Structure formats: structure tokens, C-alpha cells
Amino acid sequence: MSVAEAIRTRRTVRHYLPDPVPRDALDALLDLAVEAPSSWNLQDRSIVAVTGDEGRAGLAWATGGQPQPQEAPVVLVFVAEPQSWRDDHGDVHEQARRSGAWSEEFAAMFAAASREFQQDLDRRGLLREYAVKDAMIAASFVMLAATELGLATSPMNGWDEAKVKKVIGIGDRDDLAIALLMSVGYPAEERRHPGRRARERNVFHEAHGVRAAEDGARRE
Template sequence: MESHSPTVSAMTQLLPPGPAVGLVLSTRPTLSVADAIRTRRTVRHYRPDPIPAATLDALLALAIEAPTSWNLQDRSIVVVSDEAGREGLLRATGGQPQPAEAPVVLVFVAQPQAWRADRADIYDQARRAGAWSEDFIAMFAAAADDFQHGLERRGLLREYAIKDAMIAATYVLLAATELGLASSPMNGWDEAAVKETIGITDRDDLAIALLIALGYPAEERRHPGRRPVEHNVFHQRYRRADGT
């Protein structure tokens, strides 16, 4: 892709020094990330118990901490918890039980055109946090626009926005486990029906990335196992399972 923007290394040199500042963590006992990864299972059947508002708020706050390309934050989450909405998602997913039984379904919406919107608030937040200098913001904004124009030329804006939404969805799966919630990522649905349910039927500029059902499990799921690491992890170059 042709570019006259500053390089990433040049922009990085403009970042102010200092430790990274993240969320203030609770002092209560928590699962490690490794434990959350190992213990999480996909659950299809849920008890009707509601998710406390504070728990759901904490989960969503963690979800939006997920990184996005160029910090565009080009994804949204629609929380569907009323009966009518979950019935709509039940139809959109072909009658799978999760939307009917889980008290909450999260719909991850990708925003391929988010880069065209005003991003002054994003840059102002970074400025006030001391994370980005004025020079860095100027270079970063120009480089971000240049990169997005390149994606547009190649027809990749939708794909990149969905990737960003999927990172946030992964955060939800792990954070939900730490918060004592079961989850089920759902990738089998009719996009038009999902859009109708959440009120964006006429929004061709938006795409559905993933649905995640959330709640308290009504079943125990055993780990079905995974192929060994060496089957799927390669160093330097990809190879097929037969070693070629």
C-alpha cells in the first residue's frame, strides 16, 4: 500500500515515557487469565437467574478495554435482555436454545466506517491521560486515515472492523468466566434478522461480528480436548499437519 504517512517507529518515538496505566484491579480473589482460559466451557443451557447489573457493567467495562486498530474503537456492543429481543435472536439463530434461556445476549457490531467520524474525543482522552503527545497525535491521525484509505481501496474495511469486534468478544469470554458467568459464542445466524432485532435494518454501514449468550449454567460441560500444540503451532513457516 502506498503511503506518505510517518512510520510506526517514528510515531513511537513521540510517545511520552512512563509506565502503562490500566484498570484499577479489585483486591478480591480472582481467576488468573490462564485459569479462565483453561476452565471456560461453551454452555448452551442456562438457568433463568438474572445477571446482577453491577456484574454486567463490570464485564462491559472490561470488554471496551480491548484494543482496536489505530484505536478507532470501531465496535459496539448491544445488550439484549428483554424477552422480545431474545425471541428475535432466537429466530435469527435458527432456534438455538441460548437466546431463549440465557438472560443476556451480547451482539457485537462492527463499524467499518468509524474512521470517517470525528475522533477528537479519542485524541483528547489520550492527551489528558498523558499517553500521547500533540506531535504524536498529529502523526497518528494522518497515518490512521492513510491506512484506512488503503483498506477501502482493497475492500477490507469490513474485515478489519470485524477483527476488532472479535478481540472485544474474546475479552468478554474470559472476563465472564472470572465473574462466574457462563458464555456461548454464536456464529450461526442470519445477519439481516439480527440487525432487525437490534434496530439497524437500514444500516448497511454496520456489520454483525458475533453473538455471545451470557448467564448462569444449567448444565456442566466437560472439556472435549484439543489437539496437541505441535499440531497447530509452527515456528517461522506454516506447515501442514502431515509435516509438509
């Protein structure tokens, strides 16, 4: 399945078969999740894979009784780490140097520029927003990879963050934030595509509200 096919065929599934997700399939999903890009390559997100009955029951409680955690054999919790930029990222820089992606000079420059950028975000209260964005990108990778593997997913909103954090053991971590919950499993229902608005409704050129024909007229 191509990426384009995965995008077009993916549907949000709320009901699941009890069949477990094979460990190698789950590992493949998580491997692909960590390949997702992140701002300044900080990789400021983590994923908690919840597969046990107790954990999934806890997430059902945290989501107000939604069916996905009760039925899906796996629920992934995407955790944003807004303060991770303060940690040592020497391993990240060393890996990039070893692979030939970064030179020694670039790594040093990149590290200094990243810290300056994060300090500015901190001053403006935007650290959480940026970390959540990075976590959501990883979640998008998982949804498409799961589709290619024949698995269904449901990106979940409508949860109580404090309860979710308690269930996954970070109830006392104010430095972490919950970005998204995602159920993963084999579908017990067939969801039809509800349709999307025409591209012209939501895609603009050069400026918001300017459609392609209008942009072409302006250029003539």
C-alpha cells in the first residue's frame, strides 16, 4: 500500500475485535513513530503503549467510558515533553555526526541555536504547544503505518488529562503533557468515508482566502 492509498483508505474506528496485535506489528508501529520529525530534532515526545486490562480500563475511565480503550487491544498515549530541551541531547548530536548527517561545526551551531530558540519559546509560554505539535506528527505517522499493516486506529480526544496521567504513572509530572490517545487493533466495523469538502474550499494560494483562479488573475 502506498502512502497515498493509506491516507485515502484510513478511517477512524471505534469498535474492535478482541484479537491481539502481534508484538512484531506493534514494534514496527513504534519504530516508525520515532522516525517522525521533531522541531530541532529534540524528539520531545514519548509514547506509552497500554495493552493490559487494568491500564485500558483506566483509560476508559479517563475518557468517560468511550468504547475504544475497552475494546482495542492497544491504546497508545502520546506524551509531550515541553521541558526536554533542558536535558542533555549529546547522544542525538553524536548520532547525527556518526551518520554523516551533521558536521562537528554544524552540531555545535545547531545545539546553541536550538537552546536559544527554546528559551524564546519559554519566555512566550509556547513550549507546550511546540511539544504537542511534535507528538501529533508522530501520531500521524502511526495512523498511516497502521493502515498499511491492516490495523485500524482512532485518534482520541475528549479525555481528562489528569486522569490519563494518573493511569500511565505520571500523575505528579507537571513537566509533561498528554497530546493524544490512539486505539489500535483489528476493526469490528466497516466505516465508510464521510467525504471531505472540495480542496478549493480550504486550500488557498499565497494568502488566506485567495484561491488558485484568483491568484492567477492577480499575476496576469
